[in-house]
Amino acid sequence: MISFSVVIAAIAAVVVFWFFQTSKTRQYKRIPGPTGIPILGNILQLGKQMHVQFNKWSNQYGDIYEVKLGTQRTVIISNPKWIKEIFATDPIFSGRMRIESFEMYPNESMSLGIVSSEGEFWETHRHFLLKQLRTFGFGKSCMEQLVLEEVQEVIERFKKTEGKPINDLKTVFILAVINSLWTILTSKRFNHDDPKLHTLVANLNKVLFDLAERGGMLIFMPWVGHLMPEWSGYNKIRKVIEDNKSFFEEAVNEHKENFQEDNIKDFIDVFLNETNKTTDSSSPFYGERAEHQLVATLGDMFGAGTDTTSTTLSWGILYITKFAGVQDKLQQEIKTVTENSRNVSLNDRPSMPYTTALIDEILRYSSITPGGVQHRATEDKEFKGYLIEKDTWIFPNLHHLHHNPAIWGDPETFRPERFLTEDGKFKKNENLIPFQIGRRQCVGESLARNTIFLFLANIFRSFTISFDPSAPEPSLDPVGLILTPQPFSVVMKERS
Ligand code: HEM
Numbered sequence: 001m002i003s004f005s006v007v008i009a010a011i012a013a014v015v016v017f018w019f020f021q022t023s024k025t026r027q028y029k030r031i032p033g034p035t036g037i038p039i040l041g042n043i044l045q046l047g048k049q050m051h052v053q054f055n056k057w058s059n060q061y062g063d064i065y066e067v068k069l070g071t072q073r074t075v076i077i078s079n080p081k082w083i084k085e086i087f088a089t090d091p092i093f094s095g096r097m098r099i100e101s102f103e104m105y106p107n108e109s110m111s112l113g114i115v116s117s118e119g120e121f122w123e124t125h126r127h128f129l130l131k132q133l134r135t136f137g138f139g140k141s142c143m144e145q146l147v148l149e150e151v152q153e154v155i156e157r158f159k160k161t162e163g164k165p166i167n168d169l170k171t172v173f174i175l176a177v178i179n180s181l182w183t184i185l186t187s188k189r190f191n192h193d194d195p196k197l198h199t200l201v202a203n204l205n206k207v208l209f210d211l212a213e214r215g216g217m218l219i220f221m222p223w224v225g226h227l228m229p230e231w232s233g234y235n236k237i238r239k240v241i242e243d244n245k246s247f248f249e250e251a252v253n254e255h256k257e258n259f260q261e262d263n264i265k266d267f268i269d270v271f272l273n274e275t276n277k278t279t280d281s282s283s284p285f286y287g288e289r290a291e292h293q294l295v296a297t298l299g300d301m302f303g304a305g306t307d308t309t310s311t312t313l314s315w316g317i318l319y320i321t322k323f324a325g326v327q328d329k330l331q332q333e334i335k336t337v338t339e340n341s342r343n344v345s346l347n348d349r350p351s352m353p354y355t356t357a358l359i360d361e362i363l364r365y366s367s368i369t370p371g372g373v374q375h376r377a378t379e380d381k382e383f384k385g386y387l388i389e390k391d392t393w394i395f396p397n398l399h400h401l402h403h404n405p406a407i408w409g410d411p412e413t414f415r416p417e418r419f420l421t422e423d424g425k426f427k428k429n430e431n432l433i434p435f436q437i438g439r440r441q442c443v444g445e446s447l448a449r450n451t452i453f454l455f456l457a458n459i460f461r462s463f464t465i466s467f468d469p470s471a472p473e474p475s476l477d478p479v480g481l482i483l484t485p486q487p488f489s490v491v492m493k494e495r496s
Contacts, residue, residue, distance in 0.1 A: 032065050041067065043220060054400070055403070064386060077396055077397065092379050094118075094438070096118055097376045101234060105295075114126055155462050175198075178201055185266060255268040261276075271297075305444045312368060317456075322474065333354045354420070357416040359449065370398060376394070401433070464493045468491055
């Protein structure tokens with residue numbers, strides 16, 4: 001029988017714990033937020049479209065509020081100045097959560113790749129990646145050439161439809177976007193019908209789909225995956241991650257076999273060159289872990305770069321076709337600049353303020369990563385009088401920021417002109433941050449912006465697009481974790 005003194009000791013321990021816990025937070029303002037339930041927290045209140053509920057809570061609680069995703073403490077920030085401040089400077093707010101179930105190398109002592117790694121290891125590899133991407137093409141004419149080859153292949157594919165409806169735009173774009181990224185990273189280009197390219201696309205789609213369908217629960221309650229691996233979808237997700245890993249490992253092994261120090265062709269070569277030179281075992285480029293890091297980085301580039309860019313392109317086609325007058329204005333500007341006698345190139349962009357404004361409006365209106373990508377507080381830290389405790393996840397409410405009437409006036413109207421001055425020059429708005437901001441800001445922003453510009457401008461130079469009259473009116477309501485248009489069908493009429 002439990003003795004009376006044990007009960008008293010247990011009560012005393014709870015009181016002492018409670019006292020220390022509250023004295024830690026007593027000096028700070030209380031972060032408001034909805035009440036949740038044990039274990040599940042606020043998950044059941046979220047519904048299928050998390051961002052809709054997050055926006056409601058932002059309207060109710062204001063600049064900052066707290067929710068529990070399962071047992072995970074999470075703060076959501078909606079104040080634009082605070083979003084910039086919290087992500088810009090302080091390394092304490094630049095961590096990431098570790099979710100081994102989704103990692104290619106869950107047995108490593110830390111998360112690898114760029115998206116999920118942290119600290120000095122992340123900083124070194126992020127810096128290296130950005131430098132090499134600049135060398136191998138981001139923002140350069142060779143990259144532009146690669147993207148234009150993909151644009152041309154897509155245009156040829158559309159021409160072959162001869163005015164018949166197209167209903168798989170997203171797949172067409174994803175093939176093209178993956179291929180240009182593959183060429184930059186591995187110096188190999190596939191034909192769009194190549195089975196190897198289709199396998200790569202199918203693998204990536206499977207990972208993204210399974211993460212969207214089943215990943216939520218495994219992110220917020222990872223223990224469910226270990227307790228019920230079949231039912232929770234954990235086994236299925238692990239299988240596609242392993243398949244994907246094999247694909248990238250094969251590319252790395254091929255490069256290792258053909259490696260020539262005096263003939264560095266692409267990102268994989270330059271990375272291998274760095275690891276070959278490294279003898280210091282404490283270096284982030286040393287040994288087997290560095291090779292795993294290379295594979296995980298390739299996985300991250302494809303995971304983070306392909307669905308996002310092709311989804312934005314799909315929204316672009318949908319909005320430009322749907323909203324009155326937009327297609328005419330775009331085509332008029334293309335004609336003024338190119339006389340419709342040549343491809344639109346990146347050099348034309350400064351003379352195309354309407355197209356530039358249109359792309360910013362597409363990014364704002366779609367806000368495909370509505371809560372951005374969450375950061376982790378690596379230590380307890382005060383922010384604006386609130387205590388952000390260690391291991392809290394921090395979400396910027398980008399959708400709310402991009403649809404806030406106090407900032408945009410008429411956010412639910414699709415109006416590229418909001419990014420133009422009265423005399424028609426492009427006007428940047430600092431409150432548009434689809435690639436997030438600060439220390440972890442998206443590394444693919446320039447590639448994504450260039451790709452979207454070259455695709456949309458050259459497609460609308462070649463075609464006038466309308467919706468398939470025999471299909472239902474396309475919906476503007478998104479689906480998925482990355483906000484994606486529901487399938488829609490268009491007809492492309494070649495322009496003379
Ligand atoms: C429209 C297209 C895209 C959108 C909207 C987008 C959005 C984002 C966002 C919101 C983040 C989170 C930043 C943070 O945590 O602070 C991010 C990170 C990242 N993005 Fe993108 N992205 C796009 C395209 C790309 C492309 C084309 C690539 C690669 C080629 C890419 C690679 C990455 C990587 C590697 C990270 C992780 C950065 C880090 O943690 O240091 N993204 N992106």
